[in-house]
Amino acid sequence: MSEKKILLLGSGFVAAPFVDYVLRRPENKVTIASRTLANAQTLQAKFPNNTTAVAVDISDAQAIEDLVAQHDIAISLIPYIYHAKVIAAAVKHKKNVVTTSYVSPAMMEYDQAAKDAGITVMNEIGLDPGIDHLYAVRTIDEVHKEGGKIKEFISFCGGLPAPENSDNPFGYKFSWSARGVLLALKNTARYLENGKVVEVSGPELMESVRVLNTGYPGYAFVGYGNRDSTPYDKRYHIPEAETIIRGSIRYDGFPQLAKALVTLGFLNEEPVAHLAADAGEISWSQVIAQVVGASSNDADTLKAAIIEKAGIANEPRLNHILDGMRWLGFFSDIKVTRRGNLLDTFCATLEEKMQYEEGERDMCFLQHRFEVELKDGTKQTRTSTMIEYGVPGGYSAMAKTVGVPCGIATQLILDGKLTQTGVLAPMTPEINDPIIELLEKENIKIVDRIL
Numbered sequence: 024m025s026e027k028k029i030l031l032l033g034s035g036f037v038a039a040p041f042v043d044y045v046l047r048r049p050e051n052k053v054t055i056a057s058r059t060l061a062n063a064q065t066l067q068a069k070f071p072n073n074t075t076a077v078a079v080d081i082s083d084a085q086a087i088e089d090l091v092a093q094h095d096i097a098i099s100l101i102p103y104i105y106h107a108k109v110i111a112a113a114v115k116h117k118k119n120v121v122t123t124s125y126v127s128p129a130m131m132e133y134d135q136a137a138k139d140a141g142i143t144v145m146n147e148i149g150l151d152p153g154i155d156h157l158y159a160v161r162t163i164d165e166v167h168k169e170g171g172k173i174k175e176f177i178s179f180c181g182g183l184p185a186p187e188n189s190d191n192p193f194g195y196k197f198s199w200s201a202r203g204v205l206l207a208l209k210n211t212a213r214y215l216e217n218g219k220v221v222e223v224s225g226p227e228l229m230e231s232v233r234v235l236n237t238g239y240p241g242y243a244f245v246g247y248g249n250r251d252s253t254p255y256d257k258r259y260h261i262p263e264a265e266t267i268i269r270g271s272i273r274y275d276g277f278p279q280l281a282k283a284l285v286t287l288g289f290l291n292e293e294p295v296a297h298l299a300a301d302a303g304e305i306s307w308s309q310v311i312a313q314v315v316g317a318s319s320n321d322a323d324t325l326k327a328a329i330i331e332k333a334g335i336a337n338e339p340r341l342n343h344i345l346d347g348m349r350w351l352g353f354f355s356d357i358k359v360t361r362r363g364n365l366l367d368t369f370c371a372t373l374e375e376k377m378q379y380e381e382g383e384r385d386m387c388f389l390q391h392r393f394e395v396e397l398k399d400g401t402k403q404t405r406t407s408t409m410i411e412y413g414v415p416g417g418y419s420a421m422a423k424t425v426g427v428p429c430g431i432a433t434q435l436i437l438d439g440k441l442t443q444t445g446v447l448a449p450m451t452p453e454i455n456d457p458i459i460e461l462l463e464k465e466n467i468k469i470v471d472r473i474l
């Protein structure tokens with residue numbers, strides 16, 4: 024086999040299982056390109072054979088283009104705003120591209136150009152988006168072929184600490200920065216429910232939480248809408264569906280605590296003088312006194328002011344919320360790490376207290392719930408469920424379930440088995456079935472049930 028040159032842009036935590044997968048083939052050579060050479064080298068050190076580490080300034084379009092031109096395929100695991108530049112370079116030099124990100128309008132603009140150049144730009148091939156599409160499309164296609172209808176499609180997915188490692192009031196841990204997770208709480212969710220479009224704007228998102236009926240009492244999650252689910256009538260070819268919801272999962276307790284923090288202003292990015300890096304030391308209780316406008320920073324005064332300001336006097340989980348704030352150190356003399364504003368100062372505390380520790384494992388849970396009407400009119404509820412655990416000392420479930428599908432799509436393109444051109448997502452059985460077959464060989468499986 025002739026040598027295949029793979030350009031990997033980004034060396035984040037999903038990169039290792041990707042590299043691991045593609046290096047099974049001796050003809051594959053991987054160039055790991057990262058903003059800092061040291062990060063690329065750290066990843067390379069895990070795979071010393073057939074890899075090269077380079078530094079690249081991802082905002083430098085010419086540097087990206089030069090790298091793309093020297094490879095057969097580019098895997099873009101850098102922030103999504105840079106993907107369009109990678110695709111532009113790939114179109115120009117007739118190279119293929121894979122990303123795990125949603126197709127953005129800026130990426131879609133290259134669809135015709137990609138077709139004209141005869142290249143494959145495969146996107147949305149991680150976990151969510153990725154594995155979720157594979158199994159949604161599979162069941163939908165199966166039901167349609169049998170003459171049935173999908174009346175409801177409800178899908179929830181998320182990465183959480185495994186239950187035994189969910190040992191904090193949020194039941195949540197960060198694999199990377201806290202900032203993105205917190206800012207996502209401001210997103211607007213849109214979905215279709217009983218024939219009506221429902222829009223939940225940022226502040227109400229945590230109130231819209233519902234208890235999931237997973238069919239597995241041992242997996243009792245709550246969930247809320249994730250981005251805009253309304254285009255999925257077209258994307259999944261289910262115009263007949265009256266309910267289409269895609270969402271994220273959390274353990275119960277997270278939304279109530281998060282909502283109180285959002286109401287108190289913890290997502291605020293405006294500069295605050297006493298949180299400036301060059302301001303004097305300040306404790307959490309002093310910061311909280313400022314946040315809630317309390318006259319003193321003793322715990323009882325702060326709690327009363329928090330209840331008032333957050334409007335949580337009648338909240339059933341009030342004690343959980345206050346315990347959570349105590350756990351965060353809000354009533355203590357612990358000095359904050361000043362990062363200029365409340366959001367980033369809060370992130371510093373979260374990142375310190377909510378990291379995965381050595382030996383801990385995460386879990387990814389994905390479930391589709393389909394309300395089906397069969398050809399003869401009978402109703403049926405089907406679920407497709409994936410539950411993956413990370414391996415302490417090995418790959419996290421999140422890294423594996425994003426990196427491996429991406430590796431599989433890459434290998435299929437290199438082998439000439441995924442040949443559709445244009446800016447693609449896994450939305451057809453022709454593209455998806457070969458990926459599913461290889462995923463199952465990696466023991467990433469979905470369990471289908473008819474309830």
Ligand SMILES: *[C@@H]1O[C@H](CO)[C@@H](O)[C@H](O)[C@H]1NC(C)=O
Pocket residue numbers: 046047048049050072073
């Ligand atoms: C590296 O490439 C050489 C030459 O193609 C091949 O013989 C070897 O098996 C590869 N090693 C790995 C770890 O892929």
